[in-house]
Amino acid sequence: MNQSNKIPYSRQTIEQIDIDAVVDVLKSDWLTTGPKVKEFEDSVADFVRADHAIAVNSGTAALHCMLHCSGIAEGDEVIVPANSFVATANAVLYCNATPVFADIDEESFLICPDDVQAKITPRTKAIIAVDYAGHPCDYDRLREICQKNGCYLFSDSSHALGATWKLKTVAELVDACTYSFHPVKPLTCGEGGLIATNHPLLSERIHRFRSHGIESDHHQRSVKGTWQYDMRDLGYNYRISDIQCALGLSQLSRLNQWEKRRTEIATIYREHFDLLPDVFPQKKSKVATHAYHLFAVLMRDQEQRNRMFQEMRQAGIGVNVHYQPIYLHSYYQKLGYHRGICPVAESTYERILSLPIFPTMTDQQIEFTLDVVQKQSPQIRIAA
């Protein structure tokens, strides 16, 4: 099978207007931390209805900024779901704090509020909910738990730009949330990330932290006509460039249209899987809109999932598995985390599969994908 016939599990959408936007910046005076960064931040802040948005050079940097600038430090515990990309928990380690893994709901694959409650200790400083696949978590329950226990409610919304819970964006429901603009995510800057928050002090700290702990940037000093700057805290170079933000801005104008297509694809998948007895799509809440970064399904058992993975890869369909519980990675095993902490996340990992979903996926590609799934689902054949 040649490359052009392959269906990836996800793929960016780059069109001429994206290319033009990037070329315009290359011809301008500012390649980094210029007007496009601010314009991108303001546009995303509007889009997610947050007071402040700070763009950085990756989703991982965004997580580190959010935690460090909220004062998470050695001795603190931060609760994260077991089924996320490693970066969610790694950011806790960057702060010398301790990740505590909470289990997930077996139908929605989202962090389970009851298990969060069970894992709270006097040292718990924050919870990072992850809007797995693009579906917002139960922010009513999580907010209640955080209020009762005096800890921050954060989200890693890398999958969920555009998603809503009871008509609110995730940014409106948490103390701070992060996004990733890696190419497979809902919107891309090539690489990039962003923190959205309504806390002005947190926003101010993150602005400094992303640029060495220095209180002003080149552009601001150029406008003021001064060379002086003060380094107030120890920060990093987590800056994103104007080149990347021009791409992000151009992408943002089409995000709603892309999400519509993702939802259409998901609806077709769901209608078909309703008729298959051994393929169970992620349960969707009626009060949520789903960004469908991933379309995740549970298979009957591990053997069927593994067989399906092989067959689909052989047919040129880029299926994937999201995620191995973070604490089962060898680094976390060496830190002393052991199997059995989150039994649902562990058994889900054995049975789960992400099917292709991306805005430019064609009807033929959907049909082909469904044909291959159906051949592997022996019990019932759908009449054509």
Ligand SMILES: *Cc1c(COP(=O)(O)O)cnc(C)c1O
């Ligand atoms: C992609 C992703 C990240 C990391 O984002 P980068 O931009 O690649 O650093 C963090 N958390 C989750 C859940 C992700 O999917």
